[in-house]
Amino acid sequence: MTCPTALPLSRVRFDHGFLADRARLVRDTVIPGQWEALNDRIPGAERSGCVHNLQVAAGEKAGQFHGLFWQDSDLAKWIEAASYRLATHPAAVLDAELDRLIATIAKAQGEDGYLNTYFQLVEPQNRWANLRDCHELYVAGHFIEAGVAHFQATGKRTLLAVVCRLADLIGKTFGPGPGQTPGYCGHEEIELALVKLARATNEPRYRELAAYFIDQRGQAPNYFELEAKRRGETGQLPWHMHHDGLATLQAAKPVRELTEPVGHAVRMMYLLAAMLDLALDDHAAARAAQCRALWAAITTRHLYVTGGVGSEPYGEKFCEPFDLPPDRAYAETCAAIGVVLCARRMLDLELRGEHADVMERALYNNVLAGLALDGRTYFYVNPLEIVPAVAKRRYECHLVKTQRVPWFGCACCPPNVARLFASLGAYACSQTPNGLAVHLYAGCEVQFEAGGAPVRLRMTTEYPWQERVEIAVSLAQAVEFTLHLRLPGWCRTPHVAVNGTTQQIENVAGYAQLRRMWQPGDKVVLELPMPVERVRADARVFAAAGQVALQRGPMVYCVEQADNGAQLSALSLPHASPLKAHFAPGMLGGCVILEGQALRTNPGSKLYATEPATVTAVPLCAVPYALWANRGEGEMRVWLRET
Numbered sequence: 101m102t103c104p105t106a107l108p109l110s111r112v113r114f115d116h117g118f119l120a121d122r123a124r125l126v127r128d129t130v131i132p133g134q135w136e137a138l139n140d141r142i143p144g145a146e147r148s149g150c151v152h153n154l155q156v157a158a159g160e161k162a163g164q165f166h167g168l169f170w171q172d173s174d175l176a177k178w179i180e181a182a183s184y185r186l187a188t189h190p191a192a193v194l195d196a197e198l199d200r201l202i203a204t205i206a207k208a209q210g211e212d213g214y215l216n217t218y219f220q221l222v223e224p225q226n227r228w229a230n231l232r233d234c235h236e237l238y239v240a241g242h243f244i245e246a247g248v249a250h251f252q253a254t255g256k257r258t259l260l261a262v263v264c265r266l267a268d269l270i271g272k273t274f275g276p277g278p279g280q281t282p283g284y285c286g287h288e289e290i291e292l293a294l295v296k297l298a299r300a301t302n303e304p305r306y307r308e309l310a311a312y313f314i315d316q317r318g319q320a321p322n323y324f325e326l327e328a329k330r331r332g333e334t335g336q337l338p339w340h341m342h343h344d345g346l347a348t349l350q351a352a353k354p355v356r357e358l359t360e361p362v363g364h365a366v367r368m369m370y371l372l373a374a375m376l377d378l379a380l381d382d383h384a385a386a387r388a389a390q391c392r393a394l395w396a397a398i399t400t401r402h403l404y405v406t407g408g409v410g411s412e413p414y415g416e417k418f419c420e421p422f423d424l425p426p427d428r429a430y431a432e433t434c435a436a437i438g439v440v441l442c443a444r445r446m447l448d449l450e451l452r453g454e455h456a457d458v459m460e461r462a463l464y465n466n467v468l469a470g471l472a473l474d475g476r477t478y479f480y481v482n483p484l485e486i487v488p489a490v491a492k493r494r495y496e497c498h499l500v501k502t503q504r505v506p507w508f509g510c511a512c513c514p515p516n517v518a519r520l521f522a523s524l525g526a527y528a529c530s531q532t533p534n535g536l537a538v539h540l541y542a543g544c545e546v547q548f549e550a551g552g553a554p555v556r557l558r559m560t561t562e563y564p565w566q567e568r569v570e571i572a573v574s575l576a577q578a579v580e581f582t583l584h585l586r587l588p589g590w591c592r593t594p595h596v597a598v599n600g601t602t603q604q605i606e607n608v609a610g611y612a613q614l615r616r617m618w619q620p621g622d623k624v625v626l627e628l629p630m631p632v633e634r635v636r637a638d639a640r641v642f643a644a645a646g647q648v649a650l651q652r653g654p655m656v657y658c659v660e661q662a663d664n665g666a667q668l669s670a671l672s673l674p675h676a677s678p679l680k681a682h683f684a685p686g687m688l689g690g691c692v693i694l695e696g697q698a699l700r701t702n703p704g705s706k707l708y709a710t711e712p713a714t715v716t717a718v719p720l721c722a723v724p725y726a727l728w729a730n731r732g733e734g735e736m737r738v739w740l741r742e743t
Contacts, residue, residue: 104448104530104537107548109187109253112525117543117562119524121689122468126521127185129475134178134515135197137507145506150175151201153217158207165221168510170235170287172217176242177515179259180249184522187253198250202259205243213265215243228273228281230331232324232349233338237285237313240266241293248293248300249519260300267297271309276316283323284313286349288367291374292441295381311378314371318354322346340364340415348415356390360397361418365410365430366512368418369438372398376445388449395446397421399458403439405635405649405738406469406656406725407462408482410435413500422640426484426739428494433470433480433513436462437520444527447539451532453610456539457589459527463540464564464654468726471517473689477504478514479729484658484738503733535581537611541569541626550581555618564653565683565692567630573622581618584611585626590653595627628653632679632694634742647739648673650694652681655724657694661734663721670701672741673720687723688730694722699743 114120136142138150149166154175156163165171182198185191209215216239219227228236240263247263250256270290274281294310297303316323324346337345346352348363350371361368372394379388401421402409408431411419416430443459446452470479480499483491488502499508507514528540529548536548536555541563547556556574563569571583587594587610596603596612599622606613614624630653637644650657659668679696687693698720701713728736 104451104532106444106448106526107529107531107546109184109523109525111547112528112544113188114524114542114544116560118564119528119540119542120544122471123521123524125471125475126181126518127189130471130514130518131178131182131185131194131522133476134181134518137511137514138175138178142506146509146511148174148507148511153221154201154204154208157217157220158204160204160207165218167218169218169233170239170512172215173235173239173242173289174511174515176239176246177512177519179246180242181515181518181522183246183249183253184519187249188522188525195254199256199258202250202262205259206262209262209265213269215240215262215266228283230327231283232286232327235285235287237270237290238287240270241285241289241291244290244293244297248296249523251300263297264301267294267306267309271305275309275312282316283327284317284351286324286351286367287364288350288370288374292370292377295374295377299381307378307381310374311382314355314374314378317371318346318351318357322351324349324351343415344417348417356386358390358394360421361394361402361409364415364417365435366416366432366438369409369435369442373438373441373445376442376449380445380448391446391449395442395455398439398442399454403458403461404429404431404466404484405461405637405651406431406436406465406482406484407439407458408432408436408466409439413481422638422642424637424641425643426737427486429481429483429485431466431482431484433467433478433482434516436466436470436482437516440467440520440527447530447537451530451537451584451609451611453586454589456586456610460540460588460654461656463527465656465725467517467520469728470513472504473727473730477506478508478517479504480508480510480513484725486736488733488735503729532582532584534615535583537584537586538571539586541586541628550618551579553577553579555579555581563628564630564655567628567653569626569628571624571626573618573620573624575618575620578617578619580616582613582615583618583624584608584613585624586610587612588628588654590633590651591628591630593629595629597625599623600625630681632681634673636742637739644739646741648742649738649740650679650722652692652694655692655726656738657722658725658728658736658738659720659722659740660728660731660736662731663723664698664718666735668735668737670703671718671720672699672701672715672743674699674743677720679720679722688727691724691727694720696720698740 114123138148140147155161244263247259251260291310291313294306298307341348350363376391410430413430439462440459443455446455469482530537544559558572561569633651634648635651677697679694681692684693699715700718
């Protein structure tokens with residue numbers, strides 16, 4: 101059967117409700133604000149240097165390179181986000197700004213197609229000399245994704261031509277042939293970008309190059325070891341590789357032998373996303389089976405309750421199965437975005453609601469926590485427990501923050517959030533061979549085709565705060581198709597009605613299948629009851645033993661010092677204590693909060709005592725984890741002791 105496919109962005113338009121508000125925030129505040137940051141115009145923010153570097157490389161100004169090896173990738177991701185914004189909401193000023201920027205990129209590009217301002221300005225003699233550490237192909241991948249997005253949004257080939265020249269140079273440079281380098285990038289990204297380019301240009305050689313990079317990775321003799329010897333290294337690895345060596349880069353053994361996620365979490369998720377793309381395009385059963393196995397390992401043994409991955413700050417990496425500590429959780433925003441990317445591809449591989457459940461969990465919790473309510477500051481790291489004074493002392497990594505900041509020297513996460521939310525329509529639903537599948541519920545309008553006829557769906561909902569989703573069907577004449585409505589795994593008693601008549605739900609792999617001859621004006625009402633639930637981790641998650649997390653619908657909750665006072669570790673939640681949910685319009689932009697009664701252990705007179713501690717009943721208030729740290733610095737925790 102033909103796989104489900106994403107609809108063009110222009111066919112899904114968010115117009116009201118929670119996700120629409122976030123998409124509007126990204127469109128109106130985040131994208132313009134990030135342009136200011138990339139141009140170094142935000143007082144007090146860490147300097148980006150991205151636009152400056154490009155202008156210097158293009159000969160438009162004098163100056164020195166600023167930033168890290170991969171600095172260009174921040175700008176490339178912003179171009180991708182801005183292009184998606186043009187696809188859904190055309191804007192002449194932004195369109196013209198992109199045209200000017202792309203002209204500068206074209207001027208900066210080398211005669212042979214090379215494009216990387218660090219190596220063009222600082223180390224031109226060392227091009228492709230350190231693929232392990234220097235991210236050249238990673239940067240190229242983000243430029244390629246930007247070029248494809250801009251072409252698909254505007255129809256212009258200006259940036260597409262640039263990235264095709266870059267990809268052609270890469271294809272000449274790397275591979276198994278005479279005079280080619282048998283290498284691959286230390287940070288995956290080029291692989292999934294090349295598949296996108298192949299799809300946009302109908303050039304199979306780009307897909308073949310992506311497959312080469314994946315299949316060559318970790319093969320003996322190991323390219324990174326040979327490369328290090330050529331550089332004269334004597335065994336000293338970068339700090340982030342001291343513990344796991346080449347496994348940090350998913351390169352200790354051939355990719356086809358991976359059975360568990362390893363190493364740097366973002367790299368692992370991008371690798372899996374590219375593997376899924378190839379499995380989808382090539383109908384490769386063996387690759388698809390490995391993708392399923394890796395995805396199952398990630399989601400059943402390595403996933404935080406907030407949808408994040410990567411439990412260790414040292415190396416930003418996956419650890420042993422079930423090692424999910426809340427206080428030192430790295431859970432990088434980019435890694436959670438990688439979870440979303442892979443979940444969406446899994447839905448194309450097989451339409452199963454469990455994949456959309458993971459996508460929704462990561463999106464509504466870990467990813468959204470990376471962006472402030474005002475759209476102007478960001479988290480890179482997303483722990484599930486924070487005591488500010490301890491966190492500041494414990495972590496040397498400057499990316500661990502107790503409050504969101506306007507920008508980072510390594511600013512991969514902010515533009516990644518922007519490009520995800522600017523392209524949210526691609527994640528909301530899929531065109532299926534027999535109709536439409538709805539994965540995410542949001543106030544939006546969707547246009548698709550069924551039986552050769554155009555169909556328009558109007559979805560009205562205040563999800564995730566409210567349980568009701570209304571879908572109005574608009575078409576010129578009766579058409580038969582199947583509407584697949586996701587039944588979230590957290591929902592125990594869904595209810596579906598068509599034109600007021602209750603339907604017996606045919607639950608097929610987590611989707612209610614409504615197949616009928618649809619008439620103009622038909623209306624579907626989906627009710628998804630959202631009781632407050634206590635979530636308990638598997639006993640093997642030792643860091644959460646004896647504790648519960650609170651969840652309502654797709655939202656995971658946390659307690660903050662602002663509502664519950666300091667020393668949140670002293671709080672415990674009685675098993676039988678009732679919890680009530682209500683909408684608080686004046687709190688955190690308007691959200692559903694949870695209230696109940698907890699117990700607070702009183703301080704004792706000794707550091708260690710044999711007599712029982714005394715406890716006091718206190719009110720408890722929990723807020724969505726996605727919205728924490730929007731009211732000043734303070735303690736926060738997701739897991740609470742259960743008594």
